[in-house]
Amino acid sequence: MPLIEVKKICKTYFDEGVETRALCDVSFDINEGEFVAIMGPSGSGKSTLLHILGFLDRHTGGQYSFDGKTMDDFSDEELAHVRNKKMGFIFQNFNLLPRTSVLENIKMPLLYSGLAEKEWEERAKVALEAVDMGHRLEHEPSQLSGGEKQRVAIARALVNKPAVIFADEPTGNLDSKSGKIVMEILQKLNEEQGHTVILITHETYTAEHAQRIIKLKDGEIESDRKVDRRMRASEFLK
Amino acid sequence: MSFKYAFKTAFRGLKTNKSRSLLTVLGIVIGITAIMLVMSLGQGAQDLILGEIQNMGSKTIEIAPGREPKGPSDMFSMFSDSLKQRDFEALENKNNAPHIARVMPLVFGSDSLVAGNETYRATIFGVNDLVVGIYDLEPAVGRFFTDEEARNYADVVVIGQKIKEELFGNEEAFGEKIKIKGRNFKIIGILPKKGQFSFLNFDEAAILPYTTAQRYVFGIKHYNELIAQVDSEENMERTIEDVEATLRANHNIDDPEKDDFYIQTQQEAMDQVSMVTNILTMFLAAVAAISLIVGGVGIMNIMLVSVTERTREIGLRKALGATSREILAQFLMEAIMLTVSGGAIGILLGTAWSFLTSIILSAYLNVNWDFSFPVSAMLLGLGVSALIGLAFGFFPARQAARKSPMEALRYE
Structure with missing residues (x-):
């Protein structure tokens, strides 16, 4: 059974009576352990799709199943629990809380997890080690470079050991070297720890780090293909 | 969480x-x-007044002429002349009121005292020797006049410290004469310095036999008050009834509604004072509470700004x-923490302020104003401030909780 099953989902916005279709009849499956890139120019509906896949927004038509359950069966509260336990989010602009230490930032998902508090510190440190940021526990985000901020954000996404990581343009605000490091971490998480990774990007170059690319155009799927010659971020960093 | x-x-x-x-x-x-200030000072004032009343003793009954004042229109009846010598004698009669130990007539007013070239305007009391026990007036020098002297128009006077200083300075006053209304009185006793006691300042008082004061100083035939001492507290109720019956018989009154006198006991006076000060305190606290509502609106305003700012x-x-x-809990918690910490600061400030005020009042009014820390006001203050946080924080917190995660993340 696939982890993510999308059947003919649509998303229509109503803004002051004007109807806008952001997504239309989009269907695909994603299995556990896959690394998929969703590509498309701005306005193609890729962000809308990510929000629906990440339980941040509800679709208006079709059916979306996550882990065998359709989204319609979840209440808002249950959606929040699934986001907390099974999903990790990485954003283009990092979204770290300012004036709050790296450690406290990473603990944030644990706050809502119901996990005993004495385990938080350990969990947070393990996650930071995974992105090689264990030496920056007490720094505040303003003291970090862009690449470091994004690595902290990845650690935050990892801390609850999610099944799937959603990365929304994770390299969009980074220089190419930092971007490479981020992509390397994502590839490692996918291959070594088995996390499913869903990457949103508008750059072909970045998308080719994935195993599979779903291209969107005007809210519909334009193509869905395997990547023939996959980019290995680690090779560029040597 | x-x-x-x-x-x-x-x-x-x-x-x-x-x-x-x-x-x-x-x-x-x-x-x-x-609120703290009002409640603390209200409590202090009440304690002070109750303390003064308590000084009168729990076995005294005060009988005043006229109707019991229940409103402004009753004020004139306070100057009634309904209590006369035959009432005094009737109350002293054991057949009428067996449990009355003794009765003291009281007349008072103010007039000039003259000694040599010095003149001083003082409060003049006409009483008998019973006053020594009731107001604790043992002279420091000399003696008090006897019941005998009081009944027989003796021309003697006991004076307070302030009068002695004003009229005689450092000179000897004991045994000297002072003139009131042109009549000479011999100083037979001088009181020690007393300060305020039961609303009266005996330092500035000249105390005469009631008979002399009535006839030669005030020129009246009635008393301003009769004070009866009851033999024991258990007999208070009964004696009040005896007094009422005796006076009604004397004055030919059948209908208690038409009484031309009224009776006050310490307990009654204390109850009345407590009621008045409590009402005043509550009223002032209610006025102060308006500022809390204004404060609450301020909190709501800032919380709304904060929610918008922190949409991301x-x-x-x-x-x-x-x-x-x-999310709702987080923002509610912030609002409550704001108001409760404000409340805590307010409690500290209010306590310090009322403490200072009590010191200043004690020194300035020369009274024994005790500082009181109203625990009830503190708990009320904390409770009210938490409640304000809850009430005025709820709307902003709900705004925060309602935000859709996607919309909120997109917000710039």
């Missing part, structure tokens, strides 16, 4: 905007300070798994 962490999170939220948080709670601080944070928290309820 654990309470401890909710607390920490809210604390961090407030700390990032320290000066704004501080200014925001100012309204609450002022409101709680005012709210979106992020929701994306990371916070439920709407947890």
Whole structure:
């Protein structure tokens, strides 16, 4: 059974009576352990799709199943629990809380997890080690470079050991070297720890780090293909 | 989310905007300070007045002429001349009121005292020797006049310290004569310095036999008051009835509604004073509470700004798994922490302020004004401020909880 099953989902916005279709009849499956890139120019509906896949927004038509359950069966509260336990989010602009230490930032998902508090510190440190940021526990985000901020954000996404990581343009605000490091971490998480990774990007170059690319155009799927010659971020960093 | 962490999170939220948080709670601080001050001073005033009343003793019955004043229109009846010598004699008669130990007539007014070239205007009391026990008036020099002297128009006077100083300075006063209304009185006793006692300042008083005061100083035939001493507290109720019956018989009154006298006991006076001061305190506290509402609106205003400013944070928290309820709890907690800390500051300020006021009042009014820390006001202050946080924080917190995670994340 696939982890993510999308059947003919649509998303229509109503803004002051004007109807806008952001997504239309989009269907695909994603299995556990896959690394998929969703590509498309701005306005193609890729962000809308990510929000629906990440339980941040509800679709208006079709059916979306996550882990065998359709989204319609979840209440808002249950959606929040699934986001907390099974999903990790990485954003283009990092979204770290300012004036709050790296450690406290990473603990944030644990706050809502119901996990005993004495385990938080350990969990947070393990996650930071995974992105090689264990030496920056007490720094505040303003003291970090862009690449470091994004690595902290990845650690935050990892801390609850999610099944799937959603990365929304994770390299969009980074220089190419930092971007490479981020992509390397994502590839490692996918291959070594088995996390499913869903990457949103508008750059072909970045998308080719994935195993599979779903291209969107005007809210519909334009193509869905395997990547023939996959980019290995680690090779560029040597 | 654990309470401890909710607390920490809210604390961090407030700390990032320290000066704004501080200014925001100012309204609450002022409101709680005012309430603390009013309640503490109200309590102090009540204690003071009750203490003075208690000085009269629990076995005395005061009988005043006229109708019991229940409103402004009854004021004139206070100057009634209904209590006369035959009432005094009737009350002293054991057949009428077996449990009355003794009765003291009281007349008072003010007039000039003259000694040599010095003149001083003082309060003049006409009493008998019973006053020594009731008001604790043992002379420091000389003696008090006897019952015998009081009944027989003796021309003697006992004076307070202030009068002695004003009229005689450092000279010997004992045995000297002073003139009141052109008549000479021999000073047979001088009181020690007393200060305020039961609303009376005997330092500035000249005390004469009631007979002399009536005839030669005030020129009246009635008494301003009769004070009866009952033999024991158990007989108070009964004796009040005896007094009423005796006076009604004397005055030919059948209908108690038409009484031309009224009776006051210490207990009654204390109950009345407590009621008045409590009402006043509550009234003032209610006025002060208005500022709390203003403060609460201020809190709501700032919380709404804060919610808008932190839309991204709210979106992020929701994306990371916070439920709407947890967001609501976080912002409510912030509002409550704001108001409760404001309340705590207010309690400290109000306490310090009323403490200072009690010291100043004691020194300035020369009374024994005790500082009282009203625990009830403190608990009320904390409770009210928490309630304000809850009430005025709820609307902004609900705005925060309602934000959709996606919309919130997108907000710039």
